[in-house]
Amino acid sequence: HASDLDKINGGIIVKTVDQGTPFVTLDGAERIHQSEDLMICDYQNPLCIAGVLGGLNSGVNETTKSIFLESAYFDPVSIRKTAKRHGLNTDASFRFERGIDPEITTYALKLAANLITEIAGGTVEGELHEIIQDLPEKSKFMLHYDLINNTVGQEISKEVISMILNGLEIDIISSTEEAMLVEIPLYRVDVTRPADVIEEILRVYGYNNIATSEILQSNVPEFTPFDDHRVAEKISNQLVGLGFNEIMNNSITTPQHEGISQSIKSIEGVNIINPLGKELSQMRTSLLPGVLEVIAFNLNRQSKLLKLFELGKIYRHDKNNGVQKGFGEEKHIALALTGPIYEEHWDTNHPPQTFFYFKGILEAILPHSSGQLWEESQSKKDIFSDGLQYTLAGKELLNFGYVKREILSQFEVNQEVLYAEFNFNEMAHAIRNNNIKFTEIPKFPGVRRDFALLLNSDVSFDSLKSLALSTEKKILKKVALFDVYEGDKLPEGKKSYGVSFYFQDHKKTLTDQYVDKVMGKLQKQFEKEFGAKLR
Template sequence: MICNAEEPMCIAGVFGGLDSGVTEETTSVFLESAYFNPTSVRKTARRHGLNTDASFRYERGTDPNATVYCIKLAALMIKELAGGEICGDIIDLYPEVIKPFPVKLDYGYFNALVGKAIPAETIDSIAASLEMEITGHEDNAVTLLVPTYRVDVQRPCDVVEDVLRIYGYNNVEFSSELHSSLSFKTMTDSSNDLRELISNQLSATGFNEILNNSLTAESYYEGLTDEHSAPVKLLNPLSNDLNVMRMSLLFGGLEVIEHNVNRRDGDLMLYEFGKVYQCDTTVESTAENPIAPYKEWEHLGLWLTGNIRTGNWARPEEKATIYDLKAIVANILARLGISEREIELKKTDDKLYSAALSINTRSGKSLGVMGIVSKSMLKRCGVKQEVFFAELDWNAIVKLSIKKKVTFSPLPKTQAVKRDLALLLDKAVTMAQVEKVVRDSEKRLLREVTLFDVYEGKNLEEGKKSYAITMMFQDDEKT
């Protein structure tokens, strides 16, 4: 704060006070020219939500040694333009003098960073023309004193950028060959490769990729949070429609669907890779880890609505179903090397869906959820037609996929054998349970399990249903 003897007058470098302003009745003006710490000014401006012309300039750094010159210039301009009279002496309070920034620049480092050998004389000449004082040379390096008004030039790489700006980026030629090697892949590299792979697969099957804002409306998540999860709120939101970070990809896709349906395009297949965010309200921030309550994940969202195939003279139109979405998810997992044997599908209760299946590994690790979006969620975005949605935990899927190794095996020369089985079951029994029993019973020869008929109704007991499945067996060595 800047204060007089009795009370505060303004926030230093950010905001002026009501009583320290100039009006039409003002006859005497007290001039102050100051330098404020950029970090302190930026923190203060963000904390109070004040973005002023003063904070804009001070938080980017000003010349600490120009204050006396500036106050003299201001006084002279007032005298010239307003007919004022200068009275009183200049009082300069400068507790710790800020000196020019010393920087040692190695010529080898300069050339390695630029990618071209530039003569030392040229580097020195440009640096000197930029008012950097050369104080000496030693060990193929030059020592410079950067003037205090260049607050953005305090490191060797900053000097390289400044000199190269004058030298000309277009004067750094590219060689005709590029030699590079990557000794290992990080998780990010693997994730990007797999992301491109699945993007190509989805686009090739008729999907369109969308990219939505990570900021969304808090109203979307009313009734969806609990004591352990809440949306990450913005301290200074631009509007109530963009005041939290998204917890799910669903609502961004529904907004896209609503936009397109209103323009007579209701047959949509969409996908999006994006991050979701969450605040765990049971965890508190600490000095060591201020972001402890906050988490973010990479997700893959898939939306199906309307017709999956348009009608024509040769065949009728075909509406999208939850089974189409299930097949698409299965194809994604298969393309990433995650076999059906490793996956379990279970019915789950989720407020986003009227009916949903959770996708888990055999060990219980969650990979995502898919289902039919509930009408209450559709209503929040103004969508009036049925939408099928899957949200996959991309980080978990990548961790599972990169462990897989692609191995070659020749095509079998033997014939496969198929056997059909008709089963009378309780209605509560799912195909996933049947398939698990079959696969656990024969792990070496069994290749496929397919459901080809379901019957309920006449001639069956109440609460019963009939499943007909085909099992394919094959031995690579003999029939």
């Protein structure tokens, strides 16, 4: 690096500066330094960011008469961190980040001085000053001939191997019939292990000189039908068959996405130590922001109907009683639906509700068996304005519903979005334990009876259904809601439910008297528990 000698006060010191120190670089930008940034300084001021970019106040210009030349080797990790912190990508940082030859500094300095002398007519004044720390030791390890031949797939003579290594300036310290001790030059920062040396040998020897084996070998992996990747593939194929498109988002995102909801903000994210920028500095804690960004991108290009899904991981800090234990990750499945799912048609004045269409899709991919029944409840996730939660054996399986408008507005999405997020691990566990049982088709007919019930507005259908099924476990097979009415014809705080009850006995034909008796029992339970009245 060249500096204007007349602008240097005293001498040169390589050090870190205080946190928050301002510094103007050659591009005219003022940068605030961190305490970890290594700087080249004089006795009063910093002169340049070591290994990255020079300073404006010490730079060479048309009035410069004397030049100070500095040639150095810096730690690649330190230079990369500094460059990324300041968003810089210079020729210097590009080379230092990848590692250079630490023994070339004196040669490079003399070469630069000779070029200035020959081309610009300058003269060398003063002596060369060298400040050197202990250089890293050259890497040494044993390289076995059998390992080379087994890796390459055929035998290469020891003489050829020795010739290639000598040409690569890799020293052979000693050798035996089985192996040799090799020493790697410091400038070969990419060669650190036997596999790297074998790759260099093969590169020079020539891949075209490796004969094709006449023996075909293959390994048949153990087949497990419910491995995670097979479950994921099955779900993906099912969703594609239902008209969904798969999306793939970056797992690294911006910390600003934490603020879209309290539930997402409550998850402590995993920050990247060496981020490419602030917008890519944290591992995602939810799939929702990425999905909404994809929706916004497509809506801006006039794609109004979107059916999307993503299989991806979310990341967090694991804690126990407030003490960090490490990092955790969970695989999730996200589904999103927005736009008109039914085309406009003269015969379709009132298309089906999108919410229940979406609910049907979710239930289509859930595992079904007689031994596993999920439970529905109101979702407590604050990303939804209205939503449901499904649990299986007490564990959360999925949450879905309408995304709140204030969240949509942050992503400039101006139409309703239905969103669902599955816990993939629980989903895969349920599929593995999905033992389907078959029973004979009943020979005896079923019976349907209806109730029109007047209830308090806070009574949910789910509570009615649960009470009915627990009251009559023998012949009641299904409870369905076919009508809901709330209006001025009912007392304040009341609503009307039209509920259907389906009865069937596998051993005999049900009589009206028996069914009436069961209906009477159900009516008494509804009156007792919910204060219901028949309309």
